[in-house]
Amino acid sequence: MYSTRKVTQDTIWVGASDRRLAQFENIYPIPAGVSYNSYVILDEKTVLLDTVDRAVAGRFIENLTHALDGRDLDYLVVNHMEPDHCATLEEIVLRYPNVTIVGNVKTFNMIRQFFTFDVDSRAMVVKEGDTLCTGRHTLSFTMTPMVHWPEVMMTYDSCDRILFCADAFGTFGALNGNIFADELDFEQDWLDEARRYLINIVGKYGPSVLQALKKASALDIQVLAPLHGPVWRENIPWFIGKYQTWASYAPEDHAVLILYASIYGNTESAADALAVRLAEAGEKKIAMYDVSVTDPSYLVAEAFRCDRVVFACPTYNAGIFPKMETLLHELAAHNFQKRKVAVMENGTWAISSGKLIREILQSLKDMEIYEQTVTVKSSLKEAQLGELDGIVAFLEG
Ligand SMILES: Cc1cc2nc3c(=O)[nH]c(=O)nc-3n(C[C@H](O)[C@H](O)[C@H](O)COP(=O)(O)O)c2cc1C
Ligand SMILES: [Fe+2]
Numbered sequence: 001m002y003s004t005r006k007v008t009q010d011t012i013w014v015g016a017s018d019r020r021l022a023q024f025e026n027i028y029p030i031p032a033g034v035s036y037n038s039y040v041i042l043d044e045k046t047v048l049l050d051t052v053d054r055a056v057a058g059r060f061i062e063n064l065t066h067a068l069d070g071r072d073l074d075y076l077v078v079n080h081m082e083p084d085h086c087a088t089l090e091e092i093v094l095r096y097p098n099v100t101i102v103g104n105v106k107t108f109n110m111i112r113q114f115f116t117f118d119v120d121s122r123a124m125v126v127k128e129g130d131t132l133c134t135g136r137h138t139l140s141f142t143m144t145p146m147v148h149w150p151e152v153m154m155t156y157d158s159c160d161r162i163l164f165c166a167d168a169f170g171t172f173g174a175l176n177g178n179i180f181a182d183e184l185d186f187e188q189d190w191l192d193e194a195r196r197y198l199i200n201i202v203g204k205y206g207p208s209v210l211q212a213l214k215k216a217s218a219l220d221i222q223v224l225a226p227l228h229g230p231v232w233r234e235n236i237p238w239f240i241g242k243y244q245t246w247a248s249y250a251p252e253d254h255a256v257l258i259l260y261a262s263i264y265g266n267t268e269s270a271a272d273a274l275a276v277r278l279a280e281a282g283e284k285k286i287a288m289y290d291v292s293v294t295d296p297s298y299l300v301a302e303a304f305r306c307d308r309v310v311f312a313c314p315t316y317n318a319g320i321f322p323k324m325e326t327l328l329h330e331l332a333a334h335n336f337q338k339r340k341v342a343v344m345e346n347g348t349w350a351i352s353s354g355k356l357i358r359e360i361l362q363s364l365k366d367m368e369i370y371e372q373t374v375t376v377k378s379s380l381k382e383a384q385l386g387e388l389d390g391i392v393a394f395l396e397g
């Protein structure tokens, strides 16, 4: 059975959601699933914008067939060649052999790498600013490399003023009937997942996202139609503002994030002691995570949200406790920067985790690192509470 929704008079959402997949890209947990969005424009010519992941091919084909209502498919615009949007590309060519595939030079190189069907006889190669008129609608193409892959482009329909924005403005989470952000409490229920999606997937390429935002700012956008998650018809400047913050590595909240590792519980106890002292100093927003419990994708997103971060960690085989080390490398890999940070270390015989953590933090841009590492020798002692207050004063100063 089909499950399409109208986006505008001529444009129909024909995507589908996967609620079975445990990890997106086989790395990021998605407890609420994910949607793969695809759109049809019914004009004098028919256009399909992107396809979907193999996992939801069945429902996608039912939706597409229903939307076309017996018409042939004239164009398939490929904004992004990653298999979560292209695994069903050959299926489309087999069903609609007259289709013209629209992409840029890099798109077609990738199609030839992933597939063996005859793409060249049906290729329409476009470059920045090129247009395609389908009757009432004129589509124009703008290149947005590295948001998420090098071939990524966005397609703007100047008739309905829709920006088909590929992976940008996407969100983890299945779409459950309400495909529009204005039908949901997005800030309450979806914002954390939108942040986790963007930061983890393209956090490393903030400048590329900023460039794409600059191009988008020249357009009159009434609808933002991403490849994952809700479609935007209202409040678009608010969401673009969030992207501006995330892509420029600016903190989103005035909040303290305490990230700790602990084997026996003593580092955790010291972290708790710090947290209550922060609270007593008036800090209202404190987030705290055990890095062995929470997946790094959540922690990287939280670190991007908060303006101050404390790392507390035992020494492990003369190194950093592995889960913390992985997290620090993830932060560095995502170009984490511009934060106030403090370090607490622990150990029983030769303590080195603090020094090693500082080395990683010092390699990041524009970090303000509290000069005093608090050293816990197996367990924190009453006489050391003043040292915690030193961290509090630094973070609250
Ligand atoms: C496998 C393993 C390796 C460790 N390696 C070191 C080490 O190289 N140097 C050190 O001082 N302590 C080492 N420790 C001890 C812990 O860092 C120490 O007991 C610390 O107080 C644990 O803090 P926690 O109570 O928060 O788990 C190691 C512990 C384990 C289990
Ligand atoms: Fe992608």
Ligand SMILES: [Fe+2]
Pocket: 082, 084, 085, 167, 227, 228
């Ligand atoms: Fe994607």
